[in-house]
Amino acid sequence: MKKYQIIFHVDLNAFYASCEASRNPALKNHPVGIAPRSDRGILTTANYAARRYGVNSAMNVIEAKRRCPHIKIVPPDFALYETMSSQFFERLRLFTDQLEPASIDEGYMDMTEDANTMHPIKRAEMIQKDIMDNLSLPLSIGIGPNKFLAKMASDMKKPLGITVLRKRNVKSKMWPLPIEQMHGIGRKTVPNLKLLGIHTIGDLATYKNITKLSRFLGNQTESFIRRAYGDDDSVVDPSRAETVQSIGNSKTYEGYLHTYDAMLEALEGLTKTVVRRLHDGELACKTITVQVRFSDFTNHSKQLSRSHHTERHVDIIEAVEHLFDALYDEKPVSLLGVSVGHLEKATRLFRQLNIFEPETPTKTSNVDTLLERINAQYDKPLLKKGFKSSS
DNA sequence: TCTGGGGTCCTAGGACCC
DNA sequence: TCTGGGGTCCTAGGACCC
Numbered sequence: 001m002k003k004y005q006i007i008f009h010v011d012l013n014a015f016y017a018s019c020e021a022s023r024n025p026a027l028k029n030h031p032v033g034i035a036p037r038s039d040r041g042i043l044t045t046a047n048y049a050a051r052r053y054g055v056n057s058a059m060n061v062i063e064a065k066r067r068c069p070h071i072k073i074v075p076p077d078f079a080l081y082e083t084m085s086s087q088f089f090e091r092l093r094l095f096t097d098q099l100e101p102a103s104i105d106e107g108y109m110d111m112t113e114d115a116n117t118m119h120p121i122k123r124a125e126m127i128q129k130d131i132m133d134n135l136s137l138p139l140s141i142g143i144g145p146n147k148f149l150a151k152m153a154s155d156m157k158k159p160l161g162i163t164v165l166r167k168r169n170v171k172s173k174m175w176p177l178p179i180e181q182m183h184g185i186g187r188k189t190v191p192n193l194k195l196l197g198i199h200t201i202g203d204l205a206t207y208k209n210i211t212k213l214s215r216f217l218g219n220q221t222e223s224f225i226r227r228a229y230g231d232d233d234s235v236v237d238p239s240r241a242e243t244v245q246s247i248g249n250s251k252t253y254e255g256y257l258h259t260y261d262a263m264l265e266a267l268e269g270l271t272k273t274v275v276r277r278l279h280d281g282e283l284a285c286k287t288i289t290v291q292v293r294f295s296d297f298t299n300h301s302k303q304l305s306r307s308h309h310t311e312r313h314v315d316i317i318e319a320v321e322h323l324f325d326a327l328y329d330e331k332p333v334s335l336l337g338v339s340v341g342h343l344e345k346a347t348r349l350f351r352q353l354n355i356f357e358p359e360t361p362t363k364t365s366n367v368d369t370l371l372e373r374i375n376a377q378y379d380k381p382l383l384k385k386g387f388k389s390s391s
Numbered sequence: 392t393c394t395g396g397g398g399t400c401c402t403a404g405g406a407c408c409c
Numbered sequence: 410t411c412t413g414g415g416g417t418c419c420t421a422g423g424a425c426c427c
Binding site: 015044045057102103104105106183184185186187188189287289299300301302303304305 | 418419420421422423424425426427
Binding site: 035036041042043044058059060062063076078103104218219220244245246247248249250251252297335337339 | 392393394395396397398399400401402
């Protein structure tokens with residue numbers, strides 16, 4: 001027998017801008033955009049005062065200023081956002097430990113048990129007030145019988161909304177929404193669906209030709225249709241956010257990088273950041289990826305998997321340099337990125353290492369066996385005999 | 392509107408193993 | 410002789426989300 005669930009989706013409104021206003025209340029009712037530069041690039045966030053002028057997130061700074069000349073552009077302070085995000089989730093845990101953070105500013109709460117104590121809407125009001133009183137952050141809450149409906153509900157009223165979306169109201173409240181508002185359908189898929197005559201979530205739910213639909217939605221076709229009917233059996237998993245899958249650092253270079261040396265220097269900086277964050281999380285990685293974007297906006301990446309995890313800077317920078325050599329094309333570069341994946345807790349690895357350590361042979365001396373030992377760390381040979389580094 | 396930086400998950404081909 | 414079926418891992422690229 002399936003138990004009826006009550007799921008909250010909690011979503012901080014215009015989070016970065018709200019953090020800035022929380023620190024500096026003078027910004028509260030003034031149009032604000034968060035952007036690294038005030039003369040170009042894009043906004044990561046626009047507050048609601050700015051949105052009234054037709055400004056929104058991801059809009060070009062120039063365009064935002066054209067629509068709202070007195071908008072204040074504030075550079076992002078990620079340390080502040082990280083801190084406020086942690087405080088936000090800590091406060092939510094006062095209400096339930098069944099909390100799954102989904103990003104820096106949103107999460108899911110399984111409030112099924114809690115509903116025995118207090119009516120969900122009353123509880124939502126209490127949470128909203130708690131976050132506003134303690135952190136000065138506006139919060140929207142969606143309430144539904146599963147994660148998908150809770151997520152769709154929280155989007156329906158912002159800022160400071162509380163919205164219930166029941167299964168029996170799916171047809172009247174969710175089906176009329178344009179298909180681009182369905183979570184998981186993005187800008188590449190929308191035009192394809194419209195080609196099939198699918199303009200609303202209801203159109204998707206009732207579309208008859210599944211074969212045609214699978215051409216665009218692939219293996220996920222069935223689950224999209226189920227969700228369009230309001231069905232979703234994914235569970236709130238508090239451990240999900242604790243298991244980070246990858247750590248990366250990338251940067252766009254205005255005016256491009258032109259020389260190999262400048263690119264290598266940039267990669268060293270990116271790698272340093274990644275290794276530091278790897279160490280902060282007490283993690284080790286197995287795969288290393290380098291990403292390059294050329295001036296024509298094409299992206300290329302190369303990755304390699306080691307046979308053993310590592311957290312050592314020398315291992316990672318060596319891999320980064322070799323991967324980049326394979327990508328380097330003597331063309332100007334607009335973005336470089338370094339990321340590491342297949343992460344493991346370093347403490348766990350340490351225990352494993354201790355078990356095998358006594359068996360590790362170390363009696364080698366000539367250069368070729370040294371190369372073999374280096375290559376043994378990778379699934380494919382990285383260095384060949386007679387290898388010389390390019391420059 | 393000429394486009395940041397952090398991520399997650401999916402796909403598809405190939406290597407390799409049984 | 411000329412080729413099964415299942416599974417895992419690796420790699421490159423892409424869609425999507427905030």
